[in-house]
Amino acid sequence: DQQVKQNSPSLSVQEGRISILNCDYTNSMFDYFLWYKKYPAEGPTFLISISSIKDKNEDGRFTVFLNKSAKHLSLHIVPSQPGDSAVYFCAAAANNNDMRFGAGTRLTVKP
Amino acid sequence: SQTIHQWPATLVQPVGSPLSLECTVEGTSNPNLYWYRQAAGRGLQLLFYSVGIGQISSEVPQNLSASRPQDRQFILSSKKLLLSDSGFYLCAWSVGTPEAFFGQGTRLTVV
Numbered sequence: 001d002q003q004v005k006q007n008s009p010s011l012s013v014q015e016g017r018i019s020i021l022n023c024d025y026t027n028s029m030f031d032y033f034l035w036y037k038k039y040p041a042e043g044p045t046f047l048i049s050i051s052s053i054k055d056k057n058e059d060g061r062f063t064v065f066l067n068k069s070a071k072h073l074s075l076h077i078v079p080s081q082p083g084d085s086a087v088y089f090c091a092a093a094a095n096n097n098d099m100r101f102g103a104g105t106r107l108t109v110k111p
Numbered sequence: 112s113q114t115i116h117q118w119p120a121t122l123v124q125p126v127g128s129p130l131s132l133e134c135t136v137e138g139t140s141n142p143n144l145y146w147y148r149q150a151a152g153r154g155l156q157l158l159f160y161s162v163g164i165g166q167i168s169s170e171v172p173q174n175l176s177a178s179r180p181q182d183r184q185f186i187l188s189s190k191k192l193l194l195s196d197s198g199f200y201l202c203a204w205s206v207g208t209p210e211a212f213f214g215q216g217t218r219l220t221v222v
Contacts, residue, residue, distance in 0.1 A: 006154075032209045043117075043201050043213030044155070089155060093209035098145060103154035 003027045004092050006102035015111050019077040023090030023102055026071065030092040034099065035064060035075045038087045047088075048075070080109045113138035117202045117214030124221055130175075130189040132217050134202030137183065142204040144185040145211060146177055149199040161185060197221045 005024045013019045021035075031052040036044035050057040050064045050073070057064050063076045077084055087106050091099040117134045124130060136142050146158040157170045159177035167177050174193050178186045185202055197220050203211040 034210060036213075041199075041216065041218065043203070043216050046210050046212065049210060091155075091209075097209070098143070098157055098160045099209055099211060100157065101147075101155035 002103075003030075004090055004100045004102040006088075006090050006105050008105050009103070010106040010108070012108045012110060013080045015082055015109055016079045019075075019080045019084065019107055019109065021075040021077075021088050021090070021105050021107065023073050023075075024071055025073075025092050027092070027094065027100075028071070029094040030100075031095065032093045033064070033066060033073050034091040034093070035062075036089040036091060036101075037084075038089060038104070044089055077107075080107075082109050082111050085109050113204070113212065115202060115204055115212060115214040117217060119217060120215060121218045122220070124192050124219065126194055126221055127191050130187070130192050130196070130219070132187040132200055132202075132219075134185045134187075134214055135183055136185075136204045139183070139204070139206050141182060142206050143211075144179060144183075145203040145205075146185065146187050147201040147203060147213075149201065149216075150197075155201065159187070192221045194221050 034049040035047040037047045038044040048059050048062050050066050066073045085108050087104045089104045090102040093099045114137045144161045147155045161167050161179045175189050200217045202214040205211040
């Protein structure tokens with residue numbers, strides 16, 4: 001039962017442009033959403049999060065948008081840099097409980 | 112500061128052999144602990160989580176088990192490995208919030 005879905009397995013973007021990574025969820029009990037970045041053979045590292053009481057959270061080049069009515073969130077990276085190339089996982093949690101992850105989107109930023 | 116140690120980094124085991132992966136957390140008390148698995152080309156699947164010593168919740172029926180003999184120690188085990196147990200295993204911890212922090216992972220190949 002995939003409660004968190006990332007429908008795009010990969011995304012390729014030119015350096016300096018915007019990267020938009022999308023995520024959908026089905027469980028209306030989720031109240032906290034997170035994005036993780038993962039390099040090969042390493043554990044994921046936390047990137048940015050958003051509570052369900054907000055619709056936007058920004059941290060430097062990274063902004064997460066939450067649309068609760070659509071059960072959709074997105075991660076915007078601008079400007080994109082080659083070092084941003086990694087797999088990005090969307091995750092969601094309900095009532096401070098364990099996270100459920102999407103399948104990930106592989107972002108490639110071309111110089 | 113908090114750190115998480117997970118070992119070994121890589122492991123090649125024959126089918127039918129036992130497994131023991133260990134994870135320890137430093138710098139925090141009473142963390143929630145998690146074992147995730149990333150199968151090839153797939154997302155992160157939650158296997159087990161623990162909110163305290165001896166308290167283990169299993170997410171999926173499988174060939175694996177987990178134990179938490181000490182507050183900051185989490186062990187993933189199997190009595191007899193299957194080929195399908197191959198994957199990238201990740202230990203993670205969290206305290207008070209859904210954000211979890213991951214170890215470096217163990218690449219398990221069952222041959």
